[in-house]
Amino acid sequence: xxxxxxxxFGSQHVALPEPVRFVFETENEIITNxxxxxxxxxxGIEKACQTKIGYKQVAYVVPRICGxxxxxxxxxxxxxxxxxxxxxxxxxxxxxxxxAHELDRIHSHLFAMAHVAEAAGYExxxxxxxxxxxxxxxxxxxLTGNRVQFDYGCIGGVNRDLTPEVEKELRKKLKKLEERLFxxxxxxxxxxxLNLRWKGVGVIPKEMAEKYNAAGPVARGSGVRTDARAEFxxxxxxxxxxxxxxxxxxxxxxxxxxxxxxxxxxxxxxxNVLDGLPEGNYKENVKGMPKGEAVCRWEAPRGELFYHVRxxxxxxxxxxxxxxxxxxxxxxxxxxxxxxxxxxxPAIIISFDPCLSCTAR
Amino acid sequence: MxxxxxxxxxNLFSEPATxxxxxxxxxxxxxxxxxxxxxxCIFCTKCELVCPAxxxxxxxxxxxxxxxEYKYNPxxxxxxxxxxxxxxxxxxxxxxxxxxxxxxxxxxPNETWFEIEKLAEESKKKWQLALAKKRQEALKKAQQAKQGxxxxxxxxxx
Ligand code: SF4
Ligand code: SF4
Numbered sequence: 001x002x003x004x005x006x007x008x009f010g011s012q013h014v015a016l017p018e019p020v021r022f023v024f025e026t027e028n029e030i031i032t033n034x035x036x037x038x039x040x041x042x043x044g045i046e047k048a049c050q051t052k053i054g055y056k057q058v059a060y061v062v063p064r065i066c067g068x069x070x071x072x073x074x075x076x077x078x079x080x081x082x083x084x085x086x087x088x089x090x091x092x093x094x095x096x097x098x099x100a101h102e103l104d105r106i107h108s109h110l111f112a113m114a115h116v117a118e119a120a121g122y123e124x125x126x127x128x129x130x131x132x133x134x135x136x137x138x139x140x141x142x143l144t145g146n147r148v149q150f151d152y153g154c155i156g157g158v159n160r161d162l163t164p165e166v167e168k169e170l171r172k173k174l175k176k177l178e179e180r181l182f183x184x185x186x187x188x189x190x191x192x193x194l195n196l197r198w199k200g201v202g203v204i205p206k207e208m209a210e211k212y213n214a215a216g217p218v219a220r221g222s223g224v225r226t227d228a229r230a231e232f233x234x235x236x237x238x239x240x241x242x243x244x245x246x247x248x249x250x251x252x253x254x255x256x257x258x259x260x261x262x263x264x265x266x267x268x269x270x271x272n273v274l275d276g277l278p279e280g281n282y283k284e285n286v287k288g289m290p291k292g293e294a295v296c297r298w299e300a301p302r303g304e305l306f307y308h309v310r311x312x313x314x315x316x317x318x319x320x321x322x323x324x325x326x327x328x329x330x331x332x333x334x335x336x337x338x339x340x341x342x343x344x345x346p347a348i349i350i351s352f353d354p355c356l357s358c359t360a361r
Numbered sequence: 362m363x364x365x366x367x368x369x370x371x372n373l374f375s376e377p378a379t380x381x382x383x384x385x386x387x388x389x390x391x392x393x394x395x396x397x398x399x400x401x402c403i404f405c406t407k408c409e410l411v412c413p414a415x416x417x418x419x420x421x422x423x424x425x426x427x428x429x430e431y432k433y434n435p436x437x438x439x440x441x442x443x444x445x446x447x448x449x450x451x452x453x454x455x456x457x458x459x460x461x462x463x464x465x466x467x468x469x470p471n472e473t474w475f476e477i478e479k480l481a482e483e484s485k486k487k488w489q490l491a492l493a494k495k496r497q498e499a500l501k502k503a504q505q506a507k508q509g510x511x512x513x514x515x516x517x518x519x
Binding site: 053056058061064124125128138145146149151165183187190191 | 368
């Protein structure tokens with residue numbers, strides 16, 4: 001018999017920049033039970049979108065749910081609304097949407113990887129990742145006009161065109177970034193410290209990931225083939241060379257490698273967009289009011305994002321529901337902790353890349 | 362590990378990635394403050410309607426005329442640019458690449474804005490009433506004029 005102890009983790013914790021609270025019951029450093037509370041930053045955005053704000057304006061409110069995947073929220077919403085209005089965006093707009101979204105994925109994944117490295121105590125890798133993340137942030141700033149809140153997609157297309165000057169700058173910066181990505185991949189694959197710290201830690205077997213419905217890089221790191229981009233036809237992913245990345249190991253290292261390889265796939269898609277951007281309008285006028293019901297499944301950087309909208313032909317929607325990827329990953333996270341070492345907790349949580357402002361909304 | 366070590370050594374002698382002491386310049390096309398031009402505005406209030414944050418409010422004059430006063434809160438604005446895209450008159454609203462100065466206690470941005478919001482709502486109600494009154498009066502006058510004409514005609518006939 002060991003010492004039974006209750007250890008709270010969060011809602012403010014040095015290793016975790018997100019307001020989530022875990023209460024661990026431990027016995028000799030081994031976790032026996034865990035409670036989770038995710039509702040610390042509830043802002044009532046869904047309610048506001050159903051009672052106060054017109055459906056066109058909601059496209060600028062939902063990105064504020066999350067800073068890191070703001071464009072995913074924005075685009076999932078507008079695509080759901082476009083389904084209701086029976087409108088198809090022009091081809092150029094679709095390509096530009098992919099461009100912005102994949103750039104966003106790159107910056108989000110680099111951020112996540114940097115945090116995982118930080119939890120392993122690898123400070124200089126964090127600094128390098130953040131330094132090179134600046135390149136993609138600058139690209140996004142050039143393309144959309146802001147670093148974090150892009151407000152890029154709108155009902156009917158996108159808000160800005162890609163001008164030749166911006167394209168030139170983008171190419172220059174992305175080329176630099178791509179070189180660095182290959183270098184990072186090499187480090188992640190071969191570094192002795194990282195392998196030692198991450199291999200075999202926090203293993204999610206495939207059955208567990210399937211049973212608890214994991215999403216995103218967590219599921220793909222455990223060998224589950226799930227990616228909304230593979231099934232989604234509102235944007236031309238397959239045409240642009242999308243490929244699903246799946247690793248079988250299920251540990252922290254595999255989750256990170258999924259992110260790393262996805263960066264390279266995103267990079268390839270971005271080059272394809274820049275090389276093959278079709279001519280035409282980037283925005284068209286949409287008429288009508290949303291009537292009926294529609295859903296949109298969207299692959300955000302952290303996994304599958306789900307939007308459900310219902311309208312009855314008025315300015316204000318009658319229902320808007322958001323299901324975020326982190327929320328889907330909480331059950332598997334909880335299950336994973338039982339029997340794990342307490343010392344691995346920060347690394348495991350951060351390898352899930354949780355986004356609590358999304359989850360609590 | 363060797364790779365990291367080499368990279369670290371290289372970085373000892375390379376330029377710093379951050380600029381010491383200066384903020385970075387916003388790039389061309391940065392979305393910043395909204396600037397209003399009263400001369401060009403036609404007071405359609407479309408910008409007020411589409412603003413998701415409610416950062417543009419109009420204060421209505423008491424006499425029921427269309428000489429509205431534009432009020433803008435740079436701290437509430439989310440710089441989405443929707444007002445500029447929606448404005449039917451080109452040049453009435455422009456999005457600049459300037460950022461707002463941080464507000465201080467003296468500016469009292471919250472209280473001032475709450476008052477403006479209240480005033481905007483009240484003045485709109487009053488304005489609508491005044492407008493309705495004006496319309497009624499105009500209608501009455503028109504009717505009277507019509508009746509007068511009729512009477513005139515009848516007088517002439519008689
Ligand atoms: S930029 Fe957006 S938030 Fe700011 S005033 Fe215009 S519509 Fe409102
Ligand atoms: S939309 Fe343009 S023209 Fe209409 S009130 Fe606003 S600034 Fe004036």
